[in-house]
Amino acid sequence: MSKRDTIFISHSTPQDNEFSIWIASRLELLGYKVWVDKNGLLGGERFWPTIQKAIDCSIKILFVYSKNILNSDGVLKPGIENELEYGKSIAIQNGLSDFIIPLHIDDSQYHLAIGMPNINHIPFTDNWAVGLKQLLRKLEKDEVPRNKELNSSSFSEWYENEYSSNISIKYNKRLYYSSWWGFRTLPPIFYIFRFRSSEQAKLVRDLNQSIPINLNNNLITSFEPNLIMTIEGRKDLFDNDITPDNVFVCNVKDLYYCDAFSNSFPTYNDSINAFKRLMMSVWNSFLRKKGLFKYEFSGRRLAYYKPQISNNKNDIRFVYPFSNGKRKKRKSLLGKYKSLLWHYAISANVLIDPFFCYLVKSHLVFTSDGKTPISDERKMHTYRRDKAKMFFNEEWRDLFLAMIQSLKDQDGKIIFPVTYDNDYIEFKEWPELFWSDFDYHDPNIPMSIDCISDYVEDSEILMYNDN
Missing domain, CATH: 3.40.50.10140 (Toll/interleukin-1 receptor homology (TIR) domain)
Known part of the structure; x- marks a missing residue:
């Protein structure tokens, strides 16, 4: 035997x-x-x-x-x-x-x-x-x-x-889309306010909710130099006006050079972390004001998705870049799955190097009514895996592009004010694009679930090809 x-x-x-x-x-x-x-x-x-x-x-x-x-x-x-x-x-x-x-x-x-x-x-x-x-x-x-x-x-x-042998490399010029979403305009200066206590800092945060700011213990980070700091009825903490102990002026471009910082607060790492937290506040505020709903994954990662509006207003139309207006696309950011609706969702990390941008990650969220995520986390996880396996590389690319295009204003720009004087951040129209002299045969196999992981924290760049 x-x-x-x-x-x-x-x-x-x-x-x-x-x-x-x-x-x-x-x-x-x-x-x-x-x-x-x-x-x-x-x-x-x-x-x-x-x-x-x-x-x-x-x-x-x-x-x-x-x-x-x-x-x-x-x-x-x-x-x-x-x-x-x-x-x-x-x-x-x-x-x-x-x-x-x-x-x-x-x-x-x-x-x-x-x-x-x-x-x-x-x-x-x-x-x-x-x-x-x-x-x-x-x-x-x-x-x-x-x-x-x-x-x-x-x-x-x-x-x-x-x-995997049918994925062959070819010598041919091709356009690739990354998952890096950068900026046309970014304010050159941000400010770190250090207060006597975290309670003071929280009150200042609450007074300035119309602009994106970040609260971290007794620190507030903002692009706005003149925060509102006047409040009535808190004589126990201050006499109407809150005065920070220190205000640190930080140059965004200095974040590329650790030698530009001293060993005292804010150090290089202090400034990097403060800027990243501020930019995540910008991200969250921007998407909420654009009408996107949020879903919290394990690990407190927030992903944002568009709710269902009506049967005829969920499609996004756009023209691919470098196509001379010839390659047009119509894409929906949601669809039916069993008795539910799936929604394309995005989350982000902030990158400093090689340039300032958001590293955007793709997710799927399932709702029962077009707005409210289902409460069963186990089913949510199973549905994400099952539905994601039906998507191809091209599908994920187009969903990402459609999401960005859906955030444009009537002038075709993606702008978000970050100060009271309307200083703004302008996002790029497309994610970072790369031309390559190498092409490959895409076998049209479903994209691996690892590429849309809902729970793995990393800073890898995801590449989508232009077919």
Whole structure:
């Protein structure tokens, strides 16, 4: 009898390829011997004798459990059914306990396949990494053999060389859109006000709510040099006028040079952090005044989306840059998903280098009425993953471009006043654009969920191509 040392992955092709490739490569990197039908992944014919032989050598079958295991008639797909039934017979014949382990990757019911409700499922719906940890504990408990010295994955190499081989590089000029959204005009000076107490600073913040300012303990940062600081009825703190202990004048361009700052407050890091907090206040105030609604993700990241207005006012029309007015686009920032509505949403980080801009991240938010996000966070997470997998690279690019165009005023500009004298920040009409001498063949595969992560904090630039 063949030695059982292999983990067999049973999954629906092509719908669950992404997860299967991910789990296979992770297990291989951890030293496990993994078998996946590579020919099936490439869209070729599945050879049952080869699959049967692989199951004969397997110590576990990881069954990728999702709605995709059923065909359009709601019946288990023949290939999946054959693998499960053969696996069950092997388990009975050899007395193998927990031979089949379902990996539950969506919100499917537990009775899609016979016998599945009676088997413990490992949940991957909320977070793949958390599901992997639980799976590894199970494999270790059941003493599934692994090579602890192995730190590479032949499967990953195959994926790069074969599965992704249709993404070829070409020598051709092409326009790329980044996720960096910069400014045409930015005030050259900002101010840090230091007050005696955080209570004083909070009162000043409340007196100046018509302009974007940032409160941080006893510090206020603003582009406005003459904040309103007069209030009646607080003799316990001051005599009508609040006077800051210090006012620091900061040049925005100095943020590029750490040598421009001293070792006393505000240091280089103090100034950088104060500016970033101020620019996030600008971001939040600007989008709220444009009528966008906010949704708070875990980690307190705020994403903004457009509510549903009416059936005929949700489409955004624009013309692609460098197209001589010939490439026109009509794009909606929301749509139907099951009984809900999905909304394209954006969040941002502030970048200083290589230039001042917002690093914009893309998200999806789901509402029941076009305005109110659904309250079930787990369903929100599952819906985001399911819907996002239907989008292609081009889709995300156009949603981002449409969102920016939707924020223009009647003059076609994107302007936001930041002082009482109407000094303003003017946003660029497009994200940062890059021309390249290299092009590539886009295979029109759905964009990886990693590119629209709702919870990973980083400063990577996301690139969208211009088709």
